[in-house]
Amino acid sequence: MSLLITNIGSLVTNDPALGEGPLGLLADAAVVVDGERIAWVGPAAAAPAADERYDAAGRALLPGFVDSHAHLVFAGDRTAEFNARMSGQAYTAGGIRTTVAATRAATDAELDANVTRFLAEALRQGTTTVECKSGYGLTVADEARALRIAAAHTPETTYLGAHVVAPEFADDPAGYVDLVTGEMLDACAPHARWVDVFCERGAFDGDQARAILTAGAKRGLTPRVHANQLSYGPGVQLAVELGAASADHCTHLTDEDVAALAGSATVATLLPGAEFSTRAEYPNARRLLDAGATVALSTDCNPGSSFTTSMAFCVAVAVREMAMTPDEAVHAATEGGARALRRTDVGRVTPGARADLLLLDAPSHVHLAYRPGVPLTAAVWQAGVRAF
Numbered sequence: 001m002s003l004l005i006t007n008i009g010s011l012v013t014n015d016p017a018l019g020e021g022p023l024g025l026l027a028d029a030a031v032v033v034d035g036e037r038i039a040w041v042g043p044a045a046a047a048p049a050a051d052e053r054y055d056a057a058g059r060a061l062l063p064g065f066v067d068s069h070a071h072l073v074f075a076g077d078r079t080a081e082f083n084a085r086m087s088g089q090a091y092t093a094g095g096i097r098t099t100v101a102a103t104r105a106a107t108d109a110e111l112d113a114n115v116t117r118f119l120a121e122a123l124r125q126g127t128t129t130v131e132c133k134s135g136y137g138l139t140v141a142d143e144a145r146a147l148r149i150a151a152a153h154t155p156e157t158t159y160l161g162a163h164v165v166a167p168e169f170a171d172d173p174a175g176y177v178d179l180v181t182g183e184m185l186d187a188c189a190p191h192a193r194w195v196d197v198f199c200e201r202g203a204f205d206g207d208q209a210r211a212i213l214t215a216g217a218k219r220g221l222t223p224r225v226h227a228n229q230l231s232y233g234p235g236v237q238l239a240v241e242l243g244a245a246s247a248d249h250c251t252h253l254t255d256e257d258v259a260a261l262a263g264s265a266t267v268a269t270l271l272p273g274a275e276f277s278t279r280a281e282y283p284n285a286r287r288l289l290d291a292g293a294t295v296a297l298s299t300d301c302n303p304g305s306s307f308t309t310s311m312a313f314c315v316a317v318a319v320r321e322m323a324m325t326p327d328e329a330v331h332a333a334t335e336g337g338a339r340a341l342r343r344t345d346v347g348r349v350t351p352g353a354r355a356d357l358l359l360l361d362a363p364s365h366v367h368l369a370y371r372p373g374v375p376l377t378a379a380v381w382q383a384g385v386r387a388f
Ligand SMILES: [Zn+2]
Pocket: 069, 071, 226, 300
């Protein structure tokens, strides 16, 4: 079954060969979807026939958002912590342990229901690809369980046993690193594509992070790193050195960190929801973009420091607070996320790509930042299937 989506007022392809600028923008465009894939992209006047026809009525169509950083397997709630923080208390990595206790106490069905709910919430807002991390179990069985549950929903699963040191190992962090690089890795590797570590004061230092990422890589998992979020540190340099797919957060960067990212294939993934929800200073996207680094935007959806599934919200904040242009922010939330996941089949509207499409109830992708907080989703297709 093929579908012609026509009368698209403004189409973001993310292919400069297909249209104007880095977004490859096309006006008065059409897209033909054949099964799960995009079969044709071009001017509406030249579109081939298809089995079915959808009239976009002059609205904007863009690739479904690619959320390359999320923590969705958890139970419990941290409203009180957020409320206290907004009343003046500082954010530290230690709050993660609250969610660890709730997650361990939850049943498989409860955790799966949460993931299902958050993915549905994201899909309604145009997110068609989501990465999902473990990291709220911190035992062999609980980390493997989190990844098993995540893998039932997405191929982009990340082993984050090194989120924080498990409470049982508070006096023996080296022992916990041994577990994370040994028995826990053995149990988790079959369910994961990526390995991640929270390289931060209060979590894991550079040497520990290196040991964890290297052990994961030996088991076929590609590194990604929670780097330089709360303070300057070795995370970004380590990510680049180990060929990580992304360095995530990048809030505190030296000139050397920026240069390292710009000279590498490691994507700088910025997570403005975290700074928003911890009332912290935003990362400087302008500095990264001007240096030539590839930038992605993601939600970091988690119950402690960024409880949003909205990529549109992240786009709006990035434009308002991080000196990104609307074009740059939309690119980072689609193609940038795809690059952070080393995917070439999502994040773009090009022949052969997966038919993941977001139709906005607006004439331009700029409205994502221009009309913050407004539900602009008119329709969503995921792998060619109308999902909203
Ligand atoms: Zn995170």
